[in-house]
Amino acid sequence: MGNGGFLTAGAQTGLAVLEGELSPLFFPTFLAGDTLWGLEDEEEAAFRAQAGERPEPSTASTSQPHLIFILADDQGFRDVGYHGSEIKTPTLDKLAAEGVKLENYYVQPICTPSRSQFITGKYQIHTGLQHSIIRPTQPNCLPLDNATLPQKLKEVGYSTHMVGKWHLGFYRKECMPTKRGFDTFFGSLLGSGDYYTHYKCDSPGMCGYDLYENDNAAWDYDNGIYSTQMYTQRVQQILASHDPRKPIFLYIAYQAVHSPLQAPSRYFEHYRSIVNINRRRYAAMLSCLDEAINNVTLALKTYGFYNNSIIIYSSDNGGQPTAGGSNWPLRGSKGTYWEGGIRAVGFVHSPLLKNKGTVCKELVHITDWYPTLISLAEGQIDEDIQLDGYDIWETISEGLRSPRVDILHNIDPIYTKAKNGSLAAGYGIWNTAIQSAIRVQHWKLLTGNPGYSDWVPPQSFSNLGPNRWHNERITLSTGKSVWLFNITADPYERVDLSNRYPGIVKKLLRRLSQYNKTAVPVRYPPKDPRSNPRLNGGVWGPWYKEENKKKKPSKKKAEKKQKKSKTKKKKQKTGFFLNCPSGVTRG
Template identity: 40%
Template sequence: MYLLTLSESKPPNIVFIVADDLGWNDVGYHNPEIKTPNIDKLAREGVILNQSYVQPLCSPSRSSFMSGYYPFRTGLQHLVIISFQPVCLPLNISTLPQELKKLGYATHMIGKWHLGFCKWECTPTYRGFDSFFGYYNADEDYYNHSLSRVPFKGYFLDYRDDRQPVRDQDGVYSTHAFTKRAESVISQHDTSKPLFLYLPYQAVHEPIEVPKQYENMYPNIQSEGRRKFSGMVSALDEGIGNVTAALKQKGIYDDTIILFTADNGGWVSYYGNNYPLRGGKFTIYEGGTRGAAFIRGTGITGNRTYDELIHAVDWLPTLVSAAGGSVTGRDGQDLWKSISTGSGENRTEFIYNIDDDFPPVEGHAGIRYYFFIFFIIPMLPVLMGDYKLIEGYPGLFPDWYKPDTEMSSLDDPVEEFMAREGYKADNGYQLFNIKEDPTEHNDLSTKNPEIVAKLKARLEYYRKTFYVKPNFPILPDFAADPTKFNNTWSPGWC
């Protein structure tokens, strides 16, 4: 192991990279069939986070990153924010970039927002970012940067440079565009200030689109979809390599923390893969919530793995702590010392989700809890069980899927799955010992009713004390109609 030193005179630069819908099995350091040399190198130089948890879908995870609160406390736990919903991350919550600006940081965002845009106050440059280049929604075309949403007819632009629509990038692949902008932000950065760059790439979310040269890197993969998806991962990896090179060219690489994480598990319908973990995007099984992640850089003892728990809500207090500040009163826990040095206070509990709304498309509720026993001599805690309780429906796509699994030939695999499997909205419980059974094959609920009862009570405590009903309007707000905004998805209608 080696230690990259943190300057005492200046906070570290922070580059926070998010890969959209990247599966556990979709990075080279977990699966050598995937060509990600830049990601692998960074991961092995730093700390590979073996139990880094996110939410089962996009908006909930991003709200956790930015706020430090569980989505069931902000009303964002049900599905994702849809283009026509007058919903955003609550404006009374200070965000990660706002907290870092208090410490003197220059803050920039490039990529996918997906935390609401119905009014300007919801958008990135009003939530703490000095600049924004990217898009507000979820799943636009990688080349023409537009998307359609029923009930509105047509495809409408969703691409912004700060407040202004970007209309001269038709045909430019978004992974390349975001990397190019990141290189520009880094090269123009005033090094008298620390830099915070939030870089949530569009890749590898559907639609499955990639320049041919990246697909051609995988001639041995028979499935066209999986071959293209793998090429998307390699294009992303190339972009991360170029961002790393820009940091080195600027002379700030050695003073920078790089955090990389998926926002949820891979979407098996669109060729993402989480094997051997169970499930994927939409589920609160491990395949939907245990994200591929690592952190490396200044102040971090590298070349090791971190096997303790960390949740998406922890990144706000942890990164603020790395920057020399502190934030209290959030669900997130400051794990900087534990992650950076391997010694310090660890997380012993977190909530996968609590979503009492209907339909239960993603996981209904779940909790993770470490049980300890204390010995008098010496007075040390010993881990006796690492248990996970799932309440009710665990979510769509709940099985074990190998990389060559073909899930769907229809336009909407979620609707296909629902038609075939139904909601299965039962009220039962499943219990797993994740330390002994990380792939969740052995339900222990009938064998350990006393543990089920304890975790049910703990889950109910969170529900009664902190639960906020999902802010998820069913009917579209027609004020969002992009034809009223020059055929562009735009703020200003709520």
């Protein structure tokens, strides 16, 4: 889309840019910095000879690259060494420094939306997952009519494997990872759980085991292995058994560094000076994750994949300050549409990059990986698949301009909690009670209640639990439901320009309205009591079966139900499916 009357960066704003032990299955851990992460060439050869490992082939036998996508959970924007963190991340720092850092890279503010957009290349409004996350008790999953990334890669000969956190629904067997394109799956279905026992309680009396090997509970791993290390072991096993002459897609979705805050004791040694206990635990978890990625990279080299691999690293949303994360100096946190909730740590590392050791400041979004990876794999995207992502490989590898000029962060018609938000406040174009956010070129518009809005320096919280957390220096004014920022000039969202540039506000509100016309109904069903793990052998897993469908009620019962439904309809605000047109004002 053209400039359309939008101001350029900084124009007329008067702003300046504001400044446990490892399992034997693990490879030895080295300090990042030399060949094979710490070994010189001769030592490396000796290491491989001693281990009986096959040397890496000098030339790849497939023109299709091996695709390795690593997704961290709840890693804050500041929480990487090259963003100034006190947490040591030598592996991430080295991989990013030798690759391409993505410094204008966006994801979604919470788990399910980011994962769904990665695997479909579509915004939430086009999959029905606009609201919240998929909860373990909901009969909901990523809609089955969406062609997933692994399905498209399988069409062109890729072996596809997922290790780690799914969080895209599982109430039916058809929703499971192995039915959505993955040859193998080893990981958890839910959004969080204990790192050692792999149990998760959604509420009192709703607890179960959450670790799967393909379509069955992996009870054999109920032995206290820390999940970051356990998942890395599985990645190593997959690589050790796969022929590097055949293309592979590995989706590694680590549980770390999501709460609960747990880590093996030895990773705490470097962080005794951090007073805040949550920050200290988080730092230990991130160090363990950094070491795990070191071992994944070493396995790629050892088993002959590395020279023909593309490694993509991404966080799934912003960090949560109450759980040790930091997005400083960005505003907001996980679960919000401020930059701290959606601007992510991301980079690409690959020998196949044309321009290595660079920084990409072009606009990139998590939906872009879908068409980019399919193109790299020499696959085809059907004409009837309407994607929101763009092929950005030339932008990353060669430094060309990004084809992307805007991002719809989201439109959530269910979340309408903004005080005094209204159609009138949106110039008759948009109901500003609706939570929404959009970025067009340098401009970002937010409506509704974007979420907690403070700027939180690292370690600024006490050791009190999240329910006692309240450290806001800036609060949302009760009458405000629209914000406008020039993100290029003001990346920290310090100066709201909505009153100064009403014309820009109107243009962006119209853009929201245009997007909303393409939205599908929201999928957010109520809890299903049949989801209780106690009814499923103590395991979280598919519970819905065809025979569970309700029998057709008798005519008399149907008439009674219809009458009751009409009585309740006036009081009902949301249901299984809900779509809110831009011009509708909600009470």
